[in-house]
Amino acid sequence: MTKKILTYIDHFHGKVQSSSWEALGLAAKIAADNGGEAAALILGEGVNDLADLAFHYGADQVFLADHAILKDFRPEPLIEIITKAANDYQPDVIIFPTTTRGRTLAGMAAVDLDTGVMVDVIDLDWKGDKITATRSIYGGKLLAKLTCSTSPEIITLRTRAFDKPEPDTGRSGSITHLEVSLDPADQATTVLDHQEKASGVSLTDANVIVSGGRGTAINPTLTPPDDLDEAGAEVWKAEQGFDLIQNLADVLGAAVGASRAAVDAGYIVYDHQVGQTGKVVSPDLYIACGISGAIQHLAGMRSSKVIVAINKDRDAPIFNFARFGLIGDMHEILPPLTAGLKAYLEG
Amino acid sequence: MKIIVCVKQVPDTAATMEVENGNISWGDAPLIINPWDEFAVEAALNLAADQGGEVTALCLGKEEETEAIKHALAMGADAAVLVSDPALKGSDTVAASKVLAAAITKIGEVDLVLFGQQSVDTDTGLLPVQVARLLKWPSLTLVSKFKEVTPAEGSLQVIRSMEEGNQVIKSRLPAVVSVTKDYGEPRYPSFMGIRKASKAEYPVWTLTDLGIDPPSSSISWPEVNKPVEKEIVTEIIDGDTPEEKAKTLVEKLIAEKVL
Numbered sequence: 001m002t003k004k005i006l007t008y009i010d011h012f013h014g015k016v017q018s019s020s021w022e023a024l025g026l027a028a029k030i031a032a033d034n035g036g037e038a039a040a041l042i043l044g045e046g047v048n049d050l051a052d053l054a055f056h057y058g059a060d061q062v063f064l065a066d067h068a069i070l071k072d073f074r075p076e077p078l079i080e081i082i083t084k085a086a087n088d089y090q091p092d093v094i095i096f097p098t099t100t101r102g103r104t105l106a107g108m109a110a111v112d113l114d115t116g117v118m119v120d121v122i123d124l125d126w127k128g129d130k131i132t133a134t135r136s137i138y139g140g141k142l143l144a145k146l147t148c149s150t151s152p153e154i155i156t157l158r159t160r161a162f163d164k165p166e167p168d169t170g171r172s173g174s175i176t177h178l179e180v181s182l183d184p185a186d187q188a189t190t191v192l193d194h195q196e197k198a199s200g201v202s203l204t205d206a207n208v209i210v211s212g213g214r215g216t217a218i219n220p221t222l223t224p225p226d227d228l229d230e231a232g233a234e235v236w237k238a239e240q241g242f243d244l245i246q247n248l249a250d251v252l253g254a255a256v257g258a259s260r261a262a263v264d265a266g267y268i269v270y271d272h273q274v275g276q277t278g279k280v281v282s283p284d285l286y287i288a289c290g291i292s293g294a295i296q297h298l299a300g301m302r303s304s305k306v307i308v309a310i311n312k313d314r315d316a317p318i319f320n321f322a323r324f325g326l327i328g329d330m331h332e333i334l335p336p337l338t339a340g341l342k343a344y345l346e347g
Numbered sequence: 348m349k350i351i352v353c354v355k356q357v358p359d360t361a362a363t364m365e366v367e368n369g370n371i372s373w374g375d376a377p378l379i380i381n382p383w384d385e386f387a388v389e390a391a392l393n394l395a396a397d398q399g400g401e402v403t404a405l406c407l408g409k410e411e412e413t414e415a416i417k418h419a420l421a422m423g424a425d426a427a428v429l430v431s432d433p434a435l436k437g438s439d440t441v442a443a444s445k446v447l448a449a450a451i452t453k454i455g456e457v458d459l460v461l462f463g464q465q466s467v468d469t470d471t472g473l474l475p476v477q478v479a480r481l482l483k484w485p486s487l488t489l490v491s492k493f494k495e496v497t498p499a500e501g502s503l504q505v506i507r508s509m510e511e512g513n514q515v516i517k518s519r520l521p522a523v524v525s526v527t528k529d530y531g532e533p534r535y536p537s538f539m540g541i542r543k544a545s546k547a548e549y550p551v552w553t554l555t556d557l558g559i560d561p562p563s564s565s566i567s568w569p570e571v572n573k574p575v576e577k578e579i580v581t582e583i584i585d586g587d588t589p590e591e592k593a594k595t596l597v598e599k600l601i602a603e604k605v606l
Contacts, residue, residue, distance in 0.1 A: 012511045100509045107473040111480040116439050116565030119471045141364040145570040188485040193515035270528045276360045285605040296360040306605045325583045326592050336593035
């Protein structure tokens with residue numbers, strides 16, 4: 001029976017990743033079904049205020065460690081606290097959001113607690129006597145069902161795969177402060193600097209994604225500057241194409257994605273790549289511009305709720321997965337599309 | 348500097364995956380080195396060239412799974428080790444990590460272990476952190492750049508990525524690092540490299556060679572399926588001009604309630 005569920009609340013300098021609340025919401029549901037309890041684990045510096053949020057999102061109790069040594073993300077000191085908390089509390093299940101940090105800590109916790117991790121889970125069944133988790137493998141080409149035979153069962157949940165609960169500001173609970181007795185001199189790592197990412201919506205969190213492929217560079221109406229060689233001119237054209245994509249993304253509050261072909265050709269940095277060797281995404285709306293739909297790209301985005309494909313080639317495979325298809329040049333279609341959506345959303 | 352780069356053989360990312368009688372198959376698609384691992388091999392070779400030292404490719408797999416090792420050798424790795432044992436069938440990540448950690452310990456006096464960020468087959472991304480935890484070495488995941496590597500002082504500085512941006516982090520050596528695609532394009536194997544790799548001999552270690560019992564696995568996969576194909580009715584949006592098509596699409600998206 002799954003009675004005690006511990007959820008790790010992932011945050012960056014006190015700003016919580018929304019997938020943490022999705023995880024806590026699921027934990028609260030499982031706990032409610034089994035007459036158990038949902039506990040939240042909050043570690044960091046200056047994080048006392050997060051406890052109230054955790055109660056609002058479904059925690060019955062909170063374990064909290066507030067200490068300067070936990071300020072920056074370093075897995076080694078964090079995992080010491082997590083493992084100790086798990087050994088003391090003896091949860092049946094530990095849930096992490098599948099963020100970069102959550103994945104790392106879950107993997108380490110499995111080693112420390114001599115158990116296994118079901119990672120990046122997209123569906124969970126806890127109705128039987130065992131938890132069965134579903135996760136995608138081969139970049140989404142196949143789905144595997146997993147079980148864990150040891151306790152605690154460690155699970156990381158894919159961002160946006162589970163609903164974020166509505167916060168209930170009337171809820172509260174008990175807070176247990178965890179002791180931190182780590183010696184700064186013993187730590188193997190030191191964080192020297194943090195470089196903020198240029199603002200923008202992250203692909204994995206986005207409700208809407210606008211993506212570009214090789215078609216971004218195919219625009220005969222543009223004349224590149226004279227001083228560019230052929231490759232430089234192609235990238236220059238693609239940058240104009242991605243500007244159109246960015247304009248539409250700005251109107252929709254969307255993230256910008258790209259195909260591997262576009263990334264490999266140097267049109268846009270890798271951070272934007274969607275697909276088997278990029279990010280696997282599942283937004284409500286995915287607008288593919290000038291993307292033909294290679295299998296490894298489709299694997300990374302086909303679970304999007306509504307796919308729109310804009311492509312000059314009527315036979316492009318992407319149209320087989322699209323709810324709406326526009327056969328035409330993305331450079332001609334995006335400006336009026338952006339204007340039309342802007343008028344609607346602002347009207 | 349002694350560097351180990353862990354590599355894995357996987358089906359090509361262009362493969363169509365099928366499930367037949369519960370077994371995963373990829374038809375006649377070629378088997379390749381895990382694409383993420385190429386970045387790790389590239390980083391290992393550059394570090395060894397800068398610092399002096401050698402690169403050993405380490406692979407866990409069946410005896411016939413030679414593609415990843417051959418590719419790493421063809422790119423320029425100095426040596427390779429394959430760990431293979433029938434008892435490892437169905438290993439989960441913790442079990443696989445215990446075997447890799449034992450192999451790394453047996454190789455000995457290692458300064459740095461590199462991984463690709465994850466494998467394109469099981470997509471867990473767990474091995475770098477689990478191997479590090481077992482070895483009690485620091486783990487640095489999703490690294491795009493090595494800023495300073497000073498094996499003499501036993502330290503390195505890297506840039507690693509997180510959702511909110513990049514972290515510049517200094518670590519003691521030995522350490523385990525996973526390398527992202529942002530590191531830079533991996534080199535193509537040279538003709539000479541491919542020839543050398545095709546003739547290369549490397550040890551195949553069993554669990555007995557490593558002196559460990561078969562590690563137990565907690566995670567099992569009772570079922571693998573193709574995702575259920577969604578019924579998609581594609582509506583082609585017509586219009587005489589781009590403006591007309593765009594206008595119709597706006598109306599359709601409003602009706603679909605996805606805005």
